Amino acid sequence: MATITESIEAAKEVLDRGELVAIPTETVYGLAGNALDVDAVLKIFDTKKRPAFDPLIVHTHTLKKVEELVRTIPLAARQLAEAFWPGPLTLLLPKSELIPDLVTSGLDTVAIRIPKHPMTLELLAILDYPLAAPSANPFGYISPTTAEHVNQQLGGEIELILNGGEAEIGIESTIIGFEDGNPVVYRLGGYAIEEIERVAGPVKVFPHSSSNPQAPGMLKSHYAPRKPFYLMERGQLAQDQSVSTGYLLFDRYLPDVAESDQLLLSPTGDMQEAARNLFSYLRRLDQLSYAKIFAEEVPEIGLGRAINDRLRRAAAH
Ligand code: TXA
Numbered sequence: 001m002a003t004i005t006e007s008i009e010a011a012k013e014v015l016d017r018g019e020l021v022a023i024p025t026e027t028v029y030g031l032a033g034n035a036l037d038v039d040a041v042l043k044i045f046d047t048k049k050r051p052a053f054d055p056l057i058v059h060t061h062t063l064k065k066v067e068e069l070v071r072t073i074p075l076a077a078r079q080l081a082e083a084f085w086p087g088p089l090t091l092l093l094p095k096s097e098l099i100p101d102l103v104t105s106g107l108d109t110v111a112i113r114i115p116k117h118p119m120t121l122e123l124l125a126i127l128d129y130p131l132a133a134p135s136a137n138p139f140g141y142i143s144p145t146t147a148e149h150v151n152q153q154l155g156g157e158i159e160l161i162l163n164g165g166e167a168e169i170g171i172e173s174t175i176i177g178f179e180d181g182n183p184v185v186y187r188l189g190g191y192a193i194e195e196i197e198r199v200a201g202p203v204k205v206f207p208h209s210s211s212n213p214q215a216p217g218m219l220k221s222h223y224a225p226r227k228p229f230y231l232m233e234r235g236q237l238a239q240d241q242s243v244s245t246g247y248l249l250f251d252r253y254l255p256d257v258a259e260s261d262q263l264l265l266s267p268t269g270d271m272q273e274a275a276r277n278l279f280s281y282l283r284r285l286d287q288l289s290y291a292k293i294f295a296e297e298v299p300e301i302g303l304g305r306a307i308n309d310r311l312r313r314a315a316a317h
């Protein structure tokens with residue numbers, strides 16, 4: 001198993017050797033390596049069993065550093081960056097020569113973000129390079145929101161996990177690209193569309209479940225538990241008596257099912273709390289002895305859209 005530490009110096013030492021470290025962010029834990037070192041980046045793809053056509057996000061800590069890694073920043077991107085960084089926003093920007101093609105899977109744009117976690121910001125500030133980091137889960141599985149989640153799945157393959165506690169937001173960053181200078185949302189995430197639109201005006205949202213490799217961030221089947229997972233519209237969930245079933249609900253228990261077999265994402269209907277609990281509850285239901293998992297969609301408001309996006313992709317097999 002990996003060493004779980006709070007030592008930023010220890011993380012730097014491992015990264016400086018070209019090895020990988022799992023890092024905390026406000027969204028989910030990332031599997032990080034030197035973004036400018038092709039060998040380190042290759043290790044990320046290998047460790048995650050991630051296909052090489054699926055590009056990585058580059059993390060850095062100041063807008064000035066971002067400017068070194070991209071060719072230009074469109075006006076709309078700068079406004080978003082100023083409003084939302086550090087935070088759960090990733091921008092797709094034309095990459096500079098510094099970024100290896102492997103990081104972007106040959107695309108001309110690089111996904112870049114300034115995460116909002118004090119330990120990781122401190123780490124980024126003492127490194128001489130940005131960090132490439134996908135979510136620290138095996139490809140296609142549920143994203144990790146604690147150091148322990150990372151250890152359960154990648155602990156055998158990495159040396160060190162920087163422990164920054166439970167992720168505050170719990171779902172990945174909102175990814176935004178630009179078409180003719182206008183923002184387009186490629187992945188729903190930790191900033192709700194309503195928040196983005198307050199700054200950017202109306203934005204186009206890319207249809208959620210595409211398997212089009214031109215838009216690699218949007219693979220249709222993803223975030224999936226290992227056992228059969230079924231998703232129903234809110235209020236349509238009914239008891240299944242054929243096999244033992246674990247239930248994931250938004251805010252209310254099903255009356256005919258034992259409460260011990262049901263997890264409520266947020267008993268008070270708080271969407272932030274629901275987002276924070278989503279991946280760890282899915283993981284818990286996957287690990288318990290149930291033969292299958294039934295889940296219901298949440299209301300399509302605020303982070304609810306991003307939560308439903310994850311649930312639909314988890315159910316897409
Ligand atoms: O919150 C997050 O974004 C977390 C934390 C660790 O920062 N990271 C994360 O990384 O979710 P990952 O690799 O699991 O998801 C990044 C997504 C991928 O689906 C990838 O296809 C997409 O971003 N992506 C990366 N670069 C892209 C690009 N140039 N164009 C389109 N999509 C891109």
Ligand code: MG
Nearest residue numbers: 134135143172
């Ligand atoms: Mg991921």
